[in-house]
Structures are given as C-alpha cells and as structure tokens.
Amino acid sequence: QVWSHLRDMPFMFFSTDRLYFTALRVKPKNTASTHYFSSDEEFVYESFYSDFGPLNLAMLYRYCTKLHKKLKSSRKRVVHFTGRDPKKRANAAVLIGGYAVIYLKMGPDEVYRSLTSGMDSGFICFRDAAVGECSFSLSVLHCLHGIHKAMRHGFLDFDKFNVEDYEHYERVENGDMNWIIQGKLLAFCSPHHHSKTDNGYPLHAPEAYFRFFREHGVTDVVRLNRKLYDARRFEDAGFTHHDLFFLDGSTPSDLIVRRFLHVCESAPGAVAVHCKAGLGRTGTLIGCYLMKHFFFTAAEAIAWIRICRPGSVIGPQQTFLQRHNRICKEPILVHPCAEYVNPRRVHFLQFGWA
Template sequence: TRVEIFEHSKVSVFNKMGDDNELLGASEFIKDRLYFATLRSKPKSTANTHFFCTDDEFIYENFYADFGPLNLAMLYRYCCKLNKKLKSFTLSRKRIIHYTSYDQRKRANAAFLIGAYAVIYLKRTSEEVYRALISGTNVSYLPFRDAAFGNCTYDLTILDCLQGIRKALQHGFFDFENFDVEEYEHYERVENGDFNWIVPGKLLAFSGPHPKSKIENGYPLHAPEAYFSYFRQHNVTDVVRLNKKIYEGRRFTDAGFEHHDLFFVDGTTPSDLLTRRFLHICESAKGAIAVHCKAGLGRTGTLIGCYLMKHYRFTAPEAIAWTRICRPGSVIGPQQHFLEQKQHSMWVQGDLHRSKQKQQQLRQSRQQERNMACLISSVDDMSIDSTILKPPSVDENEFREEDMIPTQGDKLLALKGQRHPRPTATVLSIFAAFGRKLIGLKKKKKKKISMSLFFFNALFENYLRCDKFVER
C-alpha cells in the first residue's frame, strides 16, 4: 500500500558500513529501490547499493541568514539526475540512497529535493512525503527563514514547501516535461534582467528599472527599454510599480504598455485599498502583469502572494514557499505575517469573485438562449401560419420544394446548439444568403417573389426586436 511504501525503513545494507557511518535514519520512497538518509561521513557504494549526495552540487545563494529552499532550476536538475539514476541499466539492481550530512541547512535542502521529487514524479501527497522524512529516529528539520537582516520571526517548513509545490503542480504553474531551465537561469541573473515568472503567463516579478542602463558599483542597472522586447514576446501588457518613482512611467506607456503606480514603503505591508487596487489591475489586464518594487522581492512577492491566495486558494505558507522557489528571497519580515492575516479574507474574496463570474456567465448564456429562442419562434410561427398568410396565387407544394424556411431554422438551431455569444455578423450573413436565394428565385418564378419577400421582412424584423431586447 501507499502507506507501506513510505514507512520508515532501516536498510540492512547500511549495517555493513561500519561505525564511522552510523545511520541517523533512512526514509524509504520506493520499496527496495530509493531511500533518503543522513550520514556522518561519506559512504562507499557497494555491489548492491549506490550512494549519491547533492549537498555541494546544488547550493543556495543567500542574502543574509536565509539558506533555502533551493530554486526551481535546481529542483529540475535534481529531478533529472535522480530520474537518470533510476533508469540507468548499471544501477537497475541496486538500491539508490540519496544521503546528506549533519549540516542542518544542507540537510533541509536535500530533504526538500527528494520530497519534491516524490510529490512530482511518485504522485505522493505532501503529507505522505513529510511523514516519511520525519519517521523513525529522524530528527526534525531546520525550518527555512526569510532574507531579512536580523532575527527570524517566521518559520517556513519543508511541509509548507512540499504543499506549495503540490498546489503549483495542480494549477499547472510548471511542467518539467517542457521546462526551459536555461531560460530560467538566464533571466534570473541580474545582468540579464533579474526576473522570474511566479504564475506563468500572468504574473512576473522583476527588479525595478532605472533611468538608463549602466553598471553602477559593479551592479548592472536596466532602463525600461531593456524589457520591451521580452515583454512583448510574452504578452506582458501591464507594469505595476510599487517603489518610489525612479524612471518616467510614460516610457512604458509610450511603448504601448499600461503603467500603474501603487507605492508603499519598502519593508512594510500594503493597505487594504492598495491591495484591492492591485488585484483589480491583475483581474482587468488583457495580458500578463510585470510587478516590481526596488529589488522585486519583498513588496512584489507580498502582493503576488495575495493574488495566489485569492485566485488559487494557496495558504499563506504555500504562497510564500512557491514564490521563494520561483524567486528566492521573496516576502520579507512583517510581510510574512501580513499574508497569514490576509489568508482568510483573500479566500472569501476569491470565492465571491468566482461566484460572480459564474453568475455573469449564466446570465450571458440565458440571454443567448432567449435571443436564439426568439428567432427560432419567429421562424416556427411563420411556418405554422403559412396557409393563412400566403396569397392564393402561390402553390403550397412548389414553395415547400424550395426548402427555404427550414434552411433558416436549421442554421438558427445550429447556432443555439453551439452556445456561443450572439454572432451578429453570422446572423446577417444568413439574411444575405436568403437574399441571394430570392434573386435566384426571381429568375425562375416571379409569382413566388412577393411571398418570399414577406417572410424575409418578417424574419428580419423579429431578429431586430430580439436584438434590442438583449441589449436592454
């Protein structure tokens, strides 16, 4: 069973390693195949066991005392590495053990890597994976912290990170089958723009542009124009500035982008009014939104976190975790507690927003149905009353042979079945086709033309009445 797969397991092969490699604990992820362990020293692989360690391969670039979680590119490269080992012919009969050291920072990142792998590729729940990691004699893991200078006031656990990964996976925020790791690593670098997608195709976080591109004290600065090409290629339509004015916003607007100023002080939290304005901008934008403050970390990550909670029902820790996995260092100090406080209200607002959207879609659907029903009714009425309305000079059998009115009804029924928004141009094209048919009819039998024009005018007047009804 799934529970059995994740039960804590002391692997017998470890008993052969000697006293120097005393086993702290081993977590089993694939029975008799994949394990995670914390060891005192580097072990040697045997005929039955393959050991590997990533502590010195995937290294977090810290700001201050922060040490993780590792970013999305490192997680991707780890998954590729582990998948290659599991598929390797030479390792096919060996147990594979990912081991880490007693360094609590490296140990936490290693546990995050294999835990996220189990969520993504083994389809385990975050809770199942975390239970495996802390089972048996395994000691607890050091929680991650923010990139602020000073004491940590908020703990982000490995479980929070795994839940953030799972939530992002559920909403299609990433897919390692087509993930472009080179592009991610290129644009996250300061010299190449320093930006990351948090919600692909919707929300991009980047550091604030400067009046002109230059290198200042060894640090590359970018003017607004440096971003134009990438933004246009990726359908970014709006830019939101959260810091003080450094560049002229019209440099973006003159280039065809919408530019919004929502300033609040660095290191603080936004007001409710400003948060609502930001969410409204995101919900109204025609394309993606690029958000920046000064570094594109604290204020930027905080408001993006609000969007994640409102529209995807992320918890505050999940939102913080996912944002940091995409863009390390995001959400700092009191901003973490702010997201915790806003979680419930964001969920309520999100539920209300989705409810209004459904009601609006339902009203539009009903209007379309009424419009189509009105048109269809006019056609049906003319067909039923044709014996009363037709002049005696018209032969009933000859008129039906032309099969004109049923053709109109068939087209209207087809429109109703499609349930698309009212296609005025399509309906007018039907009348145009009707008119062309009348021209052909006139050439054949002049007696039929007056009756056909009567039906044509009646049908068109009914259509106009329906159209006005919908507009009201």
C-alpha cells in the same frame, strides 16, 4: 556492512524499495547493489543574510532530472545522503521530497512522514532574507505543499520548464526576472532611467525589457516603489502601467491589495510586478493573488514564491499574508472602479446585487 548500518538510521523509501534518504558523516563506497550520492555541495543556496533556503526552481529541476536518470538507468538501490549540517539537510529534504511529489505523485504529508520516520527531531525551518531575528518559520512541509499546489494548478510542469531561460533571466545582468505563475505573473527588479553599471551592479532602462515582455505576452506593469523611471516609456511602448506605491519593507493597505488583485484579474495578458529589488513588496502582493485564485495558504504561497525567486517576502510581510486570508478570499471583481474599490460594492457583487 554500510547497508546493514543504514537500516538502523532514519530514511525514506518508496514503493519499489529502491530510493532512500539518510544522513551520513562520510560517503560510503558504491556497491554492486547500492549507489550513493549527495546534493549538498552540488546545489548550494546563495544567501542574502541569514537565510539558507529553500533552493531555487532550477536546482530542484536539475536535481529531479538527475535522480530520475539514476533510477531509470540502473536497478540498484539509490541512496541520497546528506551530511550533519541541519541547513543542508533541510534543503536536501525539499529536493528529494519535491521529487517524490512531482515524479512519484505522492502527497506532501505522506512524503514528509517518510522523511521524518524514525527521526528524533524534524528539519529546521527556513527563514526570511531580512537582518535580525526571524518572525516566521517556513517548514520543509510548507515547501512540499507549495510545490504540490503549483503542480496541481498547472504552473509547475517540468516537461515544459526551460531551465536555461530561468537561469539566464534570473541573473541581474539579464533583467533579474522570475515567473511565479508562468505566463501570468512575473517578478522583476525596478528599471531605472538609464541602463548603466552602478558600483558593479547592472541597472536597466525600461527599454531593456520591451522585447522580453512582448515575446512573453506581458501587457501590464505594476510599480510598487518610488519612481526611478518615467512610466510613459512603458506606456508609449504599448504597455499599461500602474503605480501602487507603499514603503520598502512594509505591508500594503487593503486598498492597494484590492487594486493589485483587480489589475491582475482584468489584465488581458501577463502582469510584470516590481518594487526596488522585486522581492519583498512584489512577493507579498503576488502571494495575495496565489491565495485568492489558487487557494494557497500564506505559508504555501511564501514557499512557492521563494522557490521561484529566493529572498522574497520579508519580515512583517510574512505575518501580513497569514492575517490577510480574508481579503484574499473576496470574490473576483467583474466591473469595479480601477481607482477605488468600495468594500460595500464587493459585498454586493458577492451576492449578485448590482
């Protein structure tokens, strides 16, 4: 009876007619031919303010491995059901949609059409972690495209993903670090003069990061916030340190964007980037790199960065990335001045002029 009712509801299914997605008020009982499960209570987003997703990379990984095991271990139909909460529905859609993109090799648009088939309305959009009204809507489809593009470019590979490391190092007490591009761009919160606990919040001196940075090939550190530690402590330890300050919550100048891109393009190893929390300013500049080198759209870049590091890219920084496609499409600079990039020089390099 439940299965016949399910046929009249919006659902997605794949080539084997075994995997379904729908919204139900109560969990049905499993049958000899059908297994039902929900992710709504198992994978829960930790909000900063009014933000509610998307869920982070570890949750996507754990969901995908769990679902893959279900499909491999039985020939039953597998129905992922979600409740009526629109926020949980959107997060659930990214999970099962992400599985379809990663494991079933389906295109994002094809997956989204299946997800919304028969629905009167689509999924609500995600919002940023700022206080107040949202000025930019991030859709489920944007998230699926971000996942697809990260996988296509090789920095999303669940066969090599270490979920324990991700969950360990994302914790504030363990450094509050997330790879956005594994082995190339790391986002983290600002170090401080001394390692201590301030009102229950762990703060870390530069020395707390040295071992991790060396073990993971980090050669350059970029600071975007005001000085909370002496840069010479990184430099004396063999790291190249760069200061590219701009105000908290604001957007960078064209000069800062160009200088940041040059640092990333010329660094011999990985680049660790931080502002105060490692979310807004950090995510914005990393987004510029994704847009330039991997041809992410602004929305795809924001989606992928937030999946890797929830809460990233805030307020006007979102529309800044949308407007900044031009500078992100400029050619890779081969021999620019480290302190200043002349826009005319960019034009000369683009056309092969010295």
